[in-house]
Amino acid sequence: MSKHLLILALCAPVFLTACSHVQPWEKATLAKSTMKPGGPVPELGVFDQHVYYSKEAIQGGTGVGGGGCGCN
């Protein structure tokens, strides 16, 4: 699995450079709230994260975390 991760990590910069240069005035679509990772109502997804944090052993990868819980 680590081999696959290494390949992915090496390919990522190549992929990221293969994109068009978008000017600021062309970003109307990108500026929409539905294009944000949290969506137009981030509060709606907060409780989902509570459930996953409490019911699954996998954590991380969703942004910088904090706090904790007694739900190990």
Place this chain on the structure above:
Amino acid sequence: MRKPNLIIATVGISLLAPIAQAENSIAWQFNQYSENDDRIDVRGGAIAIKKDFGTDYELSAGIDYDTVTGATPSWVALDGYTDQYTKGKAELATESRDGAYASLLFRDKKRNEYSITTTYSEEPDYVARSLALSTVLWSDASHNRSYNIGFSHAFNTALATEATTHSKDEDDTTNYLEVGINQVINKNMTLEVSAYVGNKEGYQSNQYLRIVRVDSSGNRSLAADSRPDERLSGGISLRAINSWSNNFSTQAWYRYYQDDWGITGHTLETRAYWDFAPQWRLNPVLRLGSQSAADFYRDYSDDVNYFSATGFGSNDARLGDYKTRTVQMNVEWLASQEWSLNLGFSRYTQDNGLSASWITGGFVFRY
């Protein structure tokens, strides 16, 4: 189900959203969660505010609260025996949790963002505190690529009560680092690649669960759930967001996870936003996941579901091998430019028998 601090997701969203629109808002959400087999029920809510101070400063703060009732799987003694046990349920005392967070974001002349967030929550048997720092650094004047870096430090205390398996308070600390690149691919698409690593030290056992240990003479007895006092974890995540038309966009997110307890996992989440009518938006979500079991986990139903007299051991299903599925539907009514109301229903299943449903709803007032 005792729960993590609300801020975990909120801070993450702020880190991962370099294309953000400034606005002030007040949001309120309620939630109602129920598991199958009369297990856990949760009722709760949250209030969040966001206020801009000029164009360079943004303050976010909020409180959340919930009440948990129900029961959880546990070993119980067989009738007539003192050293024979079977899977049963342990009733949980009704428990309330209160939490709060505050976050300050600052933008410099290049519009790079720096934020600091602190959180605090408490319940009768647990106190959680954290401090997080994150930054979004633009690599070019057109803001087509950003480097996102975030670090958090959490300090928690499991409080000893009459019901816990420990007689004195136990602490744990977590340091977490996540770095990522967010790239604008074209006028309709962004891609994000992140790597994360976390290290948790201190007490990490379930303070209520017990396991069955068998000594060299074959005698069985109950003992406390026992886990290593260090856990190193990490992985990568990918997120692609694409607008297909003026009223339809999708988001796909994948995460790979691995830790030194022997757990590996994959998570894939897809969501869509469809403005299907004036003022109405539909948001279906499908999330699939899988994880392998921790090295020291044994299921209640395993042929060998007990542990030797020493060593780590847990029957906590969260550390087991299972697949998950979430099917969710949210609907948002954009009542006006200032007001929007939302309602969502989710169905969550694990192939080990656990299932849960929850409803969330609330409003957002933007001004």
